[in-house]
Amino acid sequence: MGERMPQPAVTRPHRPERRPFTTRWNDNDQYGHVNNTVYYEAMDTAVNTWMIEHAGLDPHGDAPIGLVVSSSCEFRASASFPEPLEVALGIERLGSSSVTWSLGIHRAGDDEPLAEGRFVHVFVDAATRRPVPIPTGIRSAIESRLLA
Template identity: 70%
Template sequence: MTTTTAAAARVFRVRVPFSTRWNDNDQYGHLNNAVYYEAMDTAVNSWMIRAAGLDPHGDGPIAFCAASSCEFRASASFPDALEVGIGVERLGTSSVAWALGILRDGEHEPIATGRFVHVFVDAASRRPTAVPASVRAAIEEHLLG
């Protein structure tokens, strides 16, 4: 099963709402592709801050995006109410591969599926380090359990 197929079949246990804005529409009248990436990145990072206590401004580990992709299945436009579904494809020693979906509020079939790979690095040296224990615990409890 491919990543995007896996994300499309996934029931997302965590869903983060995001409001579309007038300026998110492009010249064709639908959300610009960059908006999907922004929504996914914001949802994952805000979830890690909220659920796992990640402090992106502290001196502990931080998450760098090493890879990302998005596959578009249907369009959306302002003022659609959307959500980002968050799942985990793989939890490694120093990285997390997130399986993501952009969904209409209350629906289960994603209009876009995405994947982000975050590598955790030491804030000072920028060298890979272990996924913080709090992030690992939150993933195991809320996304893998």
């Protein structure tokens, strides 16, 4: 038999902040685990709540808004109601008008993700829906809290 090739080191994405996500009774599907759509809801809620609380996003104002143009999720393990979950947030890429969020769904306090996802937000003018630069407050919060 041949010699074993060394395995590359597993690097964990840098996701410095976590948001709690409480599972609900109706989150379980007929197989008894949290349905895949709930993971997307958790990630979307975590990102937008983070931007509102830490970056000054006002979704009802006339300032630029972030629209999701792409999303994905890889499922590694399942969870069930009433497990408390957390969404870990980080940044994969910060562009001039877009940000790619790196997201993990974890059991509360656990390092190993149940699922790993990404969302791409493009910031647009609220009225015209044309791309604009990421608002200064959002960029500053991302740089200081998620890229540090």
